[in-house]
Amino acid sequence: MKSGLSKWYRPWHPFVFVAPLIVGLFLFRLGPMVYAFFLSFNRWNIISPPVWVGLSNYVELFTSDRFLRILGNTLRYSITYVPLVMIIGLGLALIINRRIRGIAFFRAAFFSPVITSAVAIGLIWSWILAPRFGILSYLARTIFGISTPAFLAQSATALTTVAVVTVWRMSGYVMIIYLAGLQEIPSTFYEASMLDGANAWQKLRYITLPLLTPTTFFILIISIFESFKNFEIIYTMTRGGPGIASTTISYSIYQNAFVFYRMGFASAQAYVLLGIVSLLTAANFLLRKRWVKHQY
Amino acid sequence: MTSRKLITRRVLVYIILGTIGFVLVFPFLWMIATSFTSGRAIFRLPPRFDLMFTPQMFDNYITVLRDYDFILYTINSTVVAGSAALGQIITCSLAAFAFARMKFPGRRILFVLMLATMMIPLEVTIVPEFLLMMYLGWLDSWAPLIVPSFFIGTFGTLLLKEFFENMPLDLEDAAVVDGATSFTLYRKVYMPLSKAPLATLFIIAFVNNWNELLRPLLYIDTRRLMTLTVALTTFQSEYEARWNLLLTGSVVSIVPLLIVYVFMQRFIIEGMTHTGLKT
Numbered sequence: 001m002k003s004g005l006s007k008w009y010r011p012w013h014p015f016v017f018v019a020p021l022i023v024g025l026f027l028f029r030l031g032p033m034v035y036a037f038f039l040s041f042n043r044w045n046i047i048s049p050p051v052w053v054g055l056s057n058y059v060e061l062f063t064s065d066r067f068l069r070i071l072g073n074t075l076r077y078s079i080t081y082v083p084l085v086m087i088i089g090l091g092l093a094l095i096i097n098r099r100i101r102g103i104a105f106f107r108a109a110f111f112s113p114v115i116t117s118a119v120a121i122g123l124i125w126s127w128i129l130a131p132r133f134g135i136l137s138y139l140a141r142t143i144f145g146i147s148t149p150a151f152l153a154q155s156a157t158a159l160t161t162v163a164v165v166t167v168w169r170m171s172g173y174v175m176i177i178y179l180a181g182l183q184e185i186p187s188t189f190y191e192a193s194m195l196d197g198a199n200a201w202q203k204l205r206y207i208t209l210p211l212l213t214p215t216t217f218f219i220l221i222i223s224i225f226e227s228f229k230n231f232e233i234i235y236t237m238t239r240g241g242p243g244i245a246s247t248t249i250s251y252s253i254y255q256n257a258f259v260f261y262r263m264g265f266a267s268a269q270a271y272v273l274l275g276i277v278s279l280l281t282a283a284n285f286l287l288r289k290r291w292v293k294h295q296y
Numbered sequence: 297m298t299s300r301k302l303i304t305r306r307v308l309v310y311i312i313l314g315t316i317g318f319v320l321v322f323p324f325l326w327m328i329a330t331s332f333t334s335g336r337a338i339f340r341l342p343p344r345f346d347l348m349f350t351p352q353m354f355d356n357y358i359t360v361l362r363d364y365d366f367i368l369y370t371i372n373s374t375v376v377a378g379s380a381a382l383g384q385i386i387t388c389s390l391a392a393f394a395f396a397r398m399k400f401p402g403r404r405i406l407f408v409l410m411l412a413t414m415m416i417p418l419e420v421t422i423v424p425e426f427l428l429m430m431y432l433g434w435l436d437s438w439a440p441l442i443v444p445s446f447f448i449g450t451f452g453t454l455l456l457k458e459f460f461e462n463m464p465l466d467l468e469d470a471a472v473v474d475g476a477t478s479f480t481l482y483r484k485v486y487m488p489l490s491k492a493p494l495a496t497l498f499i500i501a502f503v504n505n506w507n508e509l510l511r512p513l514l515y516i517d518t519r520r521l522m523t524l525t526v527a528l529t530t531f532q533s534e535y536e537a538r539w540n541l542l543l544t545g546s547v548v549s550i551v552p553l554l555i556v557y558v559f560m561q562r563f564i565i566e567g568m569t570h571t572g573l574k575t
Binding site: 019027033109112120249277 | 310323324341387398406413418421427444447468472477479503507514524525542546550553554565568
């Protein structure tokens with residue numbers, strides 16, 4: 001390329017190199033996306049041929065209380081997950097951002113839930129939170145004398161519980177990204193503030209947090225996306241229940257397509273999910289200028 | 297600060313770290329402890345791990361591994377995740393090499409397209425993907441678990457592209473003078489010098505595929521083809537109250553990854569932070 005030598009590749013060579021990626025991209029990403037869009041205007045149970053029904057899947061979605069509740073659940077899950085995982089992740093990063101003996105061990109331990117499958121995590125938390133025989137309810141009863149709710153079996157708590165378990169799983173991940181951001185802040189800022197006699201809170205408020213805004217923005221986007229991929233943990237912990245109390249769009253797509261065999265209806269929901277994801281991304285990038293102040 | 301103050305501070309930091317560490321790791325410890333509990337003791341309070349340090353200590357493990365075929369599921373998961381990860385290395389390194397070192401029409405568009413589809417949740421494309429697999433006659437086989445992640449690796453392509461771009465061009469010049477073509481350059485110069493990022497990519501792809509649930513759940517019906525995750529959820533629906541065996545199965549599903557993690561945590565953590573995405 002930039003070398004002065006004659007070209008070392010023929011014009012068609014690069015296409016051979018990218019061929020597998022192109023195949024993958026079109027066969028498993030773009031192709032299915034286009035096809036899902038087409039499907040969303042059909043009624044189809046896989047057995048009999050698909051029937052074109054126009055917008056009726058979308059009409060059904062937005063006029064059914066059931067789907068509006070599912071939509072509400074999806075947003076509620078995100079609103080619980082995103083701020084919590086960011087605050088806890090930042091807290092962990094601030095605590096772990098120091099050079100002391102054994103810190104690598106703690107960092108590895110804090111990160112370990114991230115590499116564990118949602119299934120294993122869902123199972124262990126279901127047992128910890130189990131009514132009566134779970135360790136949490138036992139300790140609450142014997143030490144504090146209070147009775148705990150049936151976290152996963154009650155409509156009021158099921159969704160929040162699943163979201164909080166996911167926070168537990170992913171906060172180590174947010175921690176690591178924040179840690180990278182913290183270590184990029186030039187130490188001269190802190191040295192200057194020491195001379196001015198700033199205390200720990202002032203340093204956090206006026207140096208660390210403002211200089212972290214690009215990282216925060218990045219984590220915000222990642223976490224929002226992460227919050228929509230909740231099928232696995234919901235499948236393991238609640239199967240969307242009780243009733244539809246913890247059913248989100250991700251779970252509902254699976255349920256409609258592969259339990260009720262409503263391929264078109266499921267595809268319409270997939271497009272609603274895609275719409276939400278794209279809208280949030282666009283909004284994030286537009287708002288970014290307003291609050292990402294310091295890019296050094 | 298006086299040195300005594302410094303020491304108290306340091307002790308305080310360790311206490312805080314230890315407490316948080318305990319809270320974060322407690323579920324794992326509890327899972328391991330429960331795996332040493334017999335079916336009789338599992339619904340007894342206060343909890344007692346009655347098999348711990350007895351001759352029957354590993355009874356649950358023997359039951360799960362032998363009677364419930366978890367040895368087989370572990371092998372299945374290893375083969376599936378290993379093949380998918382191997383595929384990612386090949387596809388991503390090829391594409392990354394072209395993006396980093398060659399010019400071709402459509403390069404930018406292709407790259408943007410790849411990035412744009414990166415954020416799309418699997419749930420959006422899973423219905424047509426299922427239909428495609430059905431059309432290809434791949435249902436109830438490992439092909440749908442391996443082939444899509446074999447061919448798609450956005451994160452890996454980004455990681456390797458950046459790495460390749462930072463390699464000195466002199467290497468290339470020297471090789472080209474010797475008459476190397478693009479393929480020999482890729483194979484003989486770039487790949488051997490990229491062992492670290494390739495290892496990172498392999499491990500991350502392996503972990504992700506090992507943990508995947510949606511695809512195995514949809515595509516695998518035959519018990520003997522199941523991976524660990526889907527075997528666990530099946531086991532969960534069939535033996536709901538047998539927590540000791542369920543959690544033993546969970547331990548079995550986690551241990552191989554944890555062993556890899558202990559030795560390769562640097563690669564895993566840095567790789568996962570690098571572009572902030574997991575696949």
